[in-house]
Amino acid sequence: MLAEIITIGDEILIGQIVDTNSAFIAQQLNAIGIRVKQISSVSDDKGHILTALAEAKNRADVILITGGLGPTKDDITKKTLAEYFDVGLIENKDALANVEAIFLRLRGTLTNMLDVNKQQALVPENCEVILNKNGTAPGMWFNVDGKIYMSMPGVPHEMMYMMEDSVIPKLKATLKLPVIIHKTILTAGEGESYLAQKIEDIEDSLPSHIKLAYLPKLGQVRLRLSGYGEDAITLKQEIDTFAARIVERVGNAVIAQEDIPLEKAILNKMGANGLTLSVAESCTGGYISHLFTQHPGASKVFLGGGVTYANELKEELLGVKSATISQYGAVSGETVTEMVEGAVKHFKSDYAIAVTGIAGPDGGTEDKPVGTVWIGVSNGGKTQIKKFTFGNKRVQNIERSAISALSMLNTLLGENIK
């Protein structure tokens, strides 16, 4: 079962926004056994959209469309779909009720409702309306000549709710989908080729209905087993058996046996052991805190910390000695040691991370070029520090510092808990 995602609108084509919708949709489809064959981003142009729909129909069974459903002149998806299917537009009662309810909630009255607002309830007459709980543009489901077309708003949270609540359940109910089971093993600290060599014989012994994918990303590699079959129980047993062999072989590099980010694996591990964490961030400037706190339940483990950009805050919040900074500099092993030990002490956490470095593009010296970063992790009793030399791109230095800090914390945790 193949799908194509078509995103409509100039914002993506001019690079004004990054297309995060397609990744979300692709994940959701993959999880139910629908493979995405192509993602096409096209402009707000009738002819271009019609061509994209025709091309997609030849490649895919399911065509998911986002964008172009707003109330302005640029938004031509609905009209273009009506033309594509050669049908007219009709007003849908449920969609109109939804538009009115939203308008009423925002304005307190329907008096000033404009025609453009009402027109949000117009849909091609051959579609089934999928209600949009978060906006005025209805979703539209078409089942024509054995192909399914689903048009959704481009606003991410409107699309996300619609996918999870309506589209995925409806696809499962409508299509005969294979049983598909994924199992992901998250590893850190070893390269893709090293891992491939280490588990070569296990990979070679996989039956043809189970695939292994290597998914590398900044110091981490995800090993993902995907099984396709008809019986969920047998398939799950098979996958689990192979996964267990891989986990045993790869050993300490395994961080989690599920598809979660590194920081979430750390939160889970620390949470299960009743441990708390704080951070002292200089050059990462809040990014590590953000990584942890984006996850539900982070507060069980993550107490918080200091974003100590200014040296005065390193002293005030963490108790770093003024003499240490003036003698060794803010970016030094001595300072990062006092930062991380200060965090454990002042924030009363079991573990802490500290990072201080020169993210760039300015601030580098001959001794300490841009990209020089010191990272420390500590549990009060034991402190480990390390110097890194990254590149000269600021945003990447921040990301690489964060991932390296997480890896170091993970290693220290591994030495102390099972």
Place this chain on the structure above:
Amino acid sequence: MLAEIITIGDEILIGQIVDTNSAFIAQQLNAIGIRVKQISSVSDDKGHILTALAEAKNRADVILITGGLGPTKDDITKKTLAEYFDVGLIENKDALANVEAIFLRLRGTLTNMLDVNKQQALVPENCEVILNKNGTAPGMWFNVDGKIYMSMPGVPHEMMYMMEDSVIPKLKATLKLPVIIHKTILTAGEGESYLAQKIEDIEDSLPSHIKLAYLPKLGQVRLRLSGYGEDAITLKQEIDTFAARIVERVGNAVIAQEDIPLEKAILNKMGANGLTLSVAESCTGGYISHLFTQHPGASKVFLGGGVTYANELKEELLGVKSATISQYGAVSGETVTEMVEGAVKHFKSDYAIAVTGIAGPDGGTEDKPVGTVWIGVSNGGKTQIKKFTFGNKRVQNIERSAISALSMLNTLLGENIK
């Protein structure tokens, strides 16, 4: 002049990574007057890539390809390009020297260099090699039948350097590009339709070679004027005149007259006035700090702050009274007031932002459902607080809280500085 971007590889199609490359490439192309007609993400499949190239050639003059240049079996872009152009592969000396230099730097010796490494220097014989300073896969430039094809690695930082250093200059030198001038006006706090109504007559009076685009995003709208012409000086004068009329009409909602994010506009404004900022983040968990600190030069304004997830840290770092939290709760106007005033005082900044709320999905009560967020901004003398009720998606609550906090700070700044 039209372009198409083709990204090759399954990572995007399975939703494992978000395609940030295309947005970067699109921005770079737009800035030199090349419009992106379509972005296509296709799988590691020869037939599929050949079809995508043929389709793109019919739509565009410039075809930029990323991905599929690694050393593993999946990486078939090079072979497929050779087949598409019906040429053989040859070893390129410069590319080989680059592979060897990188190998030597990483391993200290060439002894263990494998055939797969050397094969990175093979390229289709009709291409011009564009050196990759950050990796072993060379860029490949083709100029065939009046169409330009440029194949780049998919690793973002390798592609980014290659675009900036080589591809953009080469496109400018090769193609006859129009003069294109953009001017962006960043506004906050007013909706797209309100703005459109307010400047309707100015928009109607634009000549046909100047376009106005409304680019809305989370509480902000960018108004972008794009002019196309032959004489840069005249065009710039024209655009500046229209921009000045729009700025005057829109008034206080104008935050910046350049294409920068809200937090960068705040940093610029505060920096120009010698003001400093600190933050006290609870539910935003470091995200606001991260927004500021991702920008070069942030340290001139941003001193840092506290990520005070745990109540103990709100007391310890910000001096919030224990009694305030127990009487009114951590998510309350009283607590956010003490947080923001505590930040100004303890972090010794001119201004501060504080945020405390229930990001969800858990932690809501009947009185304070998930999405309840209190935000405060202060300059010591004056404190403004506001309660927001967002939705129940954690990551979005964090983002919306951050943008709302930035808007409030911007308003307070506007009252105090010109």
